Amino acid sequence: MASAPKLLLLLLCSYHTLVAQAGGDSSYKLLSISSLKSDSVCSEPKATPSSTGVTVPLHHRHGPCSPAPSKKMPALEEMLRRDQLRAAYIQRKYSAAKGGAGDVQQSDATVPTTLGTSLNTLEYVITVGIGSPAVTQTMLIDTGSDVSWVQCKPCSQCHSQADPLFNPSSSSTYSPFSCSSATCAQLGQEGNGCSSSQCQYIVTYGDGSSTTGTYSSDTLALGSNTVRNFQFGCSQVESGLNDQTAGLMGLGGGAQSLASQTAGTFGRAFSYCLPPNPGSSGFLTLGAGTSGFVKTPMLRSSQVPTFYGVRLQAIRVGGRQLSIPASVFSAGTVMDSGTVITRLPRTAYSALSSAFKAGMKQYPSAPPSGIFDTCFDFSGQSSISIPTIQLVFSGGAVVDLAAEGIILSSCLAFAGNSDDSSLGIIGNVQQRTFEVLYDVGGGAVGFKAGAC
Template sequence: MGMILMLLLFLQSLTTSIESTTAKTHRGVSFSYPHFQHLDVKQGIEETKLNLTRETESKEQNGKLRLVHRDKMISLHDSGGRHDPGRRFSDRMKRDVKRVASLTGRLSYEAEAFGSDVVSGMEEGSGEYFARIGVGSPPISQYVVIDSGSDVIWLQCQPCDQCYHQSDPVFNPANSASFAGVSCSSVTCNRLENAYAGCSQEGRCHYQVSYGDGSYTKGTLALETLTMGRTTIQNVAIGCGHKNQGMFVGAGGLLGLGSGSMSFVGQLAGQTGGAFSYCLVSRGTGSSGSLEFGRESMPVGASWVPLVHNLRAPSFYYVGLSGLGVGALQVPISEDVFSLGEQGDGGVVMDTGTAVTRLPTAAYNAFRDAFIAQTTNLPRASRASIFDTCYNLNGFLSVRVPTVSFYFTGGPILTLPARNILIPADNIGTFCFAFAPSPSKLSIIGNIQQEGIQISVDVASGFLGFGPNVC
């Protein structure tokens, strides 16, 4: 692999002021980084406003998709007060608590949990990012939730015994020339494993995926053609859900990006080389992220860290984290706090569906205290939702905040942009430290901390990369 280089990543959309720098050595690699950055408070407040422009079809080629954050979907499916920034913030944190509870429950590995239905990493209504794809022949456009913690791809289908509301007409397989049911004796059906839900009288394979709160999707497994931009992929195994319960903000289904064999990544390993790249954007008017598949999506100049395989949770993307930095200091936290246990507990997961980064309580407390010690110049505010460290930045145009860094196993360091450290809790200047304690040993790097940074996952080679591009 050669020398893995340290990454210092700052969003191009921000003006970062470097007031002083520190030179250090981590894992034998020398680097320097700024002690402080400037957070654009005015821009942060402005970005709490929803962009009500309707999304148009993606014109990207080579399978590259635009990613739309949930807040933009709300502009298409408003239900009253959800245009209020404080309400959206509160709702997002409530969803996040459910998501984390679902993940930690799934990864606690109590003996009685084994042999149950496959539980997706996505909680009901907690889809955070959406993509627009074409399904069938001719292709019918549908919004789908993307989820790095799920494997099964599924879509609501007619005839609907029970379907939730979605923005597009429910997909009708009778109108698709490429739709083909999967027999129970097929290899594809066998790959469902715990998602297998028996056979129909006609010998067709049935699936079921359950969620942590009791919502679910049930139906038949089929092979279908998916269209992404101008790229067409044939014979993709999807769940055709005839009985579905949940609220997915208009999305017709889910595109699983986990590392399992039934995920989109796993199924297309031969065509994509087991590689994909994404860039998440949630705030800002007129902005959108991207999702791209294939080895050509792997950037030159990224900072790569090895993926850590957890036999107990093979769908998730674990990475090795050795420490955290605030300003010029490395926070005194034992590396063991972030390690993956022999029983599959603990460890650090990269997750697109969790918003806020979670850390084991002892690590979080030390990390938070180090941040507070270097922000004594900022006026404090009362806690907001899950956040115990907030600031009243009303009237400020910009403020100086200490740099926050993730120290990864093997040497790379990811330095976060200021906007990924303090986030607005409302539209009147309350900003909160965007981290929270984990209810378990599990650490989760959430999508707020991933925002604006190109994330590349090379499943085949076993590495995850940061940068060098931004969005």
């Protein structure tokens, strides 16, 4: 039996090398070039949720697995343009909460500082049922939104959708909130007055999209499970979203979100796994188990309650930790399912880009593309060898990114903020293949590699 001091040393070593790995621990990973291209066929899911909670499939909205097939994948430049609007909006929200001017570049000055984030950057959908009898609705998910909504009859301004339009008059369990209800008062800024004594809501997103209608409740079906009196917006006027989905499911930290509303039923933890590419599937779990994850403390702001914060402390490339002062990360970082590309403080990004280029000398460089400035020419290659990238969070959590979370369209899938004072954002590309746990009750964010 090991002596107490030796046992303590072993435990300490185990704690400090706690790593959520995706693809081994060597200093390089192999990535197939074919995986960088859009799939036209839906592959069988290998999703393995870690708990007995309520789990529903999750798909990329532009991929072949999507139950609401929309127009083709947007061009990379357009996707990055939209993504920059969303990132700038989130950073402004935090800057305003701190009382600062924020990281608002001139090109972003015309984007309204509004309640929601950009709708058109959202990439992942789930299918639920609303009403009695239940009507199938395919909805975008967003950890950066609280108010959920679907398009409803009568709809004076709606986009086309793959599912039947929800008709409140056909549901025996539908109920609009009255203007005098506590639920209506709880909407706060999202409240939009009264119409025929019924509570009205409005959410305007950072890209100019908006939804308004009657704030209501009805039965929500998640797989074989039902949630009674689920609160959502019955949208009669919507603008700016041009796809085939029925609406949005908010997973933020505010009182109106799905995660908050179902906490009493399923518990205060949820998780999701974003698939490695649009041609495969992931999952969303409410009431997620919390064991088996590499965890870091969850940081919350009472002024910006929607978002889930973490503390990024260091970055490793090819197994070697970059020389980045800890103070560089002091502005904080949030996890966001709707931001595509991870944003890093300028100093941290510069160090990452330089180290990554040094490990990619065997491949010719390629011109920048949008916000991407670390790009490569992989012509003639069937697979490439790329340096590992590990994100080191507070509490000893080390997340070894999957190869699909490092390269996007032949470029390093990270971007730098204009300075070191702006909020960092962990985007959805870096989250791919991990089960990402939001343990609100336990105050932690967790990662489990290879879950989908």
